[in-house]
Amino acid sequence: MGRQERKRPLICGICGGRLKETRLTHEERRGAHLHLIRDVPAQVCLACGEKWISEDTLRQIDLVIRKGKPAAMMETPVYSLRPARLR
Ligand SMILES: [Zn+2]
Secondary structure, eight states: OOOOOOOOOOBOTTTOOBEEEEEEEEEEEETTEEEEEEEEEEEEETTTOOEEOOHHHHHHHHHHHHHOOOSOOOOOOOOOOSOGGGO
16 A cells, blocks of 8 residues: 655754654745744654754645645734844
8 A cells, every 4th residue: 555654763863862743833934925834743852952844744835835725814023123223
């Protein structure tokens, strides 16, 4: 049946720590828009906190940004810490 899933070792590529399956909200900037994708399957390092998303999932994210219908739209407040005299 289906294609075989290759089991990858659950080890962080940065620090070698153990990874844990999780779901997160991924942020991706495209042009003028910031896209949020909820419930993205990912792995988070228990040692350094780095998050890892598979190539397959990144392809899904790309597809949903280009062709998907947003579940919701929200306004995003933007702030600056630039000193007032430089404005
Ligand atoms: Zn790590």
